Amino acid sequence: MASVKLYHFKNKVLKDETSPVHLQVIHKRKRRWFSTGVSVKSENWDPIENQIINYPKNEKKLVRKKNYHLKNLLMKAEGIILEFESLEKPYTADDVIAKLKGVDAALFAAFTDKIIEELKKQGKDGNANAYINTKSVFLKKIGKKEISFDEIDYRLLKKFETTLVKDDVSINGISFYMRTIRAIYNRAIKEGVARKENYPFEEYKIKNSKTQKRALTKEELIKIRDVDLTGKPAQAKARDYFMFSFYCMGMAFVDVAHLKVKNVVKGRLHYSRQKTSQLYNFELVPPAMDLISKYSDLKNPEDYIFPIIDPKHPDPYRCYRSRMQVNNYKLKEIQKLLKLSLSLTTYVARHSWATIAKRSGIPTAVISEGLGHTTEKTTQIYLDSFENEVLDAANRLITL
Structure with a gap:
């Protein structure tokens, strides 16, 4: 069981010549401290009674208030320890301190x-x-x-x-x-x-491996854009969502699904990324605007632009996940139809935009901003396979 007591740091002297009083919690040989906000001179502290003594009469009310605060804090800490013990669950001295700070849980x-x-x-x-x-x-x-x-x-x-x-x-x-x-x-x-x-x-370093190549060429993207999907409405929708993602800087499928009419303002798209809450504001290129017009009349601000999430569904997240699985299945059908070597998923549009942007001479920092990455290191994972191809081609050009 943890122990708790008040401790006067007499060796630490503040500017007003007082020393701070801290609450000390010891559990399983680990010692932790909590500042009480009280500081006194050594001659005014009773370490046995854990209270301020020998104070001037004109400070009686103030000292009584401080002593009450210290006593109350000590009792609160003891109560927290008893609560932890009664739960019969593992706890640490840090958990006691966390509770004193008003934090719900340190486990x-x-x-x-x-x-x-x-x-x-x-x-x-x-x-x-x-x-x-x-x-x-x-x-x-x-x-x-x-x-x-x-x-x-x-x-x-x-x-x-x-x-x-x-x-x-x-x-x-x-x-x-x-x-x-x-x-x-x-x-x-x-x-x-x-x-x-x-x-x-x-000490522990997180390892990563290079992501498998997921980027299409411009020619392959044009094939997807122009493929005749007459009589295949589900595949046509999957293709449209895929191309819209590409036209919008590799927008994640979850963000495409959550777009509402109110996000379109004067030909620009204003939205907050679901994963990171990062705000975006960019011009919609004509092909992207055409796809929006295909699925929405842009009249009701609260309507979803694309028919991915059912607004009446009790669990929008489950609805989105289900539709994404179906969407990826339909993309696989398009992949087989066009005999693409790369497995087609919603994520491929994102990688493709990043890779084509890099091939077009756009700096990695700008691509990183477009993808919503917090660091260029993450963006580089997207571009690793492309960088190898470019280096190989460059080396072949200068080989004697």
């Missing part, structure tokens, strides 16, 4: 659940599901129902990685889980739940 699963609820309220169901999946897989693989942030160290992450490798999870699949755990840990540090000095991702 990994509980803290992740808090983030998931926030994401759902923000309508970011895709991100929420990524966190749900990561939490579930992580706890299952390490054999625990709950874990504190203190326990997530280099050795545990390597153990988790090893179990994923044994299950034939790809390097990029492992990277996905690790990046999600890292994002949760970073958030916990910002909220004062986890300790920065225990951050495991300084």
Whole structure:
């Protein structure tokens, strides 16, 4: 069981010659501190009674208030410890401090659940599901129902990685889980739940492998654009969504699905990316505007532009996921029809825009901005296969 007491840092003297009083929490040989906001001189502090003494009469009310605050804080900490003990679940000294700070939970699963609820309220169901999946897989693989942030160290992450490798999870699949755990840990540090000095991702480095080539050539895109799909309405819709994504700088399918009439303003598209909330404002090129006009009369601001999400569906996210699966299946049919060597999915439009933009001489920084990447490093993963081709061709040109 954790212990708690007030501690006067008499060796730390402030400008007014007082020293701070902190709350000390010790659990499983780990010591943590919480600032009480009170500071006193050494001669005015009773370490046995944990209160301020020998104060001038004119400060009686103020000192009584401070002593009450310290006593109340001590009792609150003891109450938190008893609450944790009664739950019979693992907890740390950091969890006690987190509760004192008003943070809901310092345990990994509980803290992740808090983030998931926030994401759902923000309508970011895709991100929420990524966190749900990561939490579930992580706890299952390490054999625990709950874990504190203190326990997530280099050795545990390597153990988790090893179990994923044994299950034939790809390097990029492992990277996905690790990046999600890292994002949760970073958030916990910002909220004062986890300790920065225990951050495991300084030692543990997340690995990535080059993404398989997913980019089409201009000629292949023209084939998709011009293919005769008369009598195949489902394939025609899939093709239209694919081409619209390409015309809009590789817009993600989830963003295409969520576009509403109100997002179109004077020939420009204003929208917030579902994944990152990044705001976009760009001119719609004529082919993109033609596709919008094909599916919407642009009269009701709240109407979806494309018939992907059913506005009456009780779970819009499930509706979107279902339609995306159907859409990808129809793209595969187009791929077979045109005998394309590359597996056709909604994501190919994104990679194709990035690669063709690079081939057209557009700087990587501009492409990164268009794709909504936070760093050029992510964009470079898209372009790696293209860069190899260009270097090979250049080398052939100068070979003697």
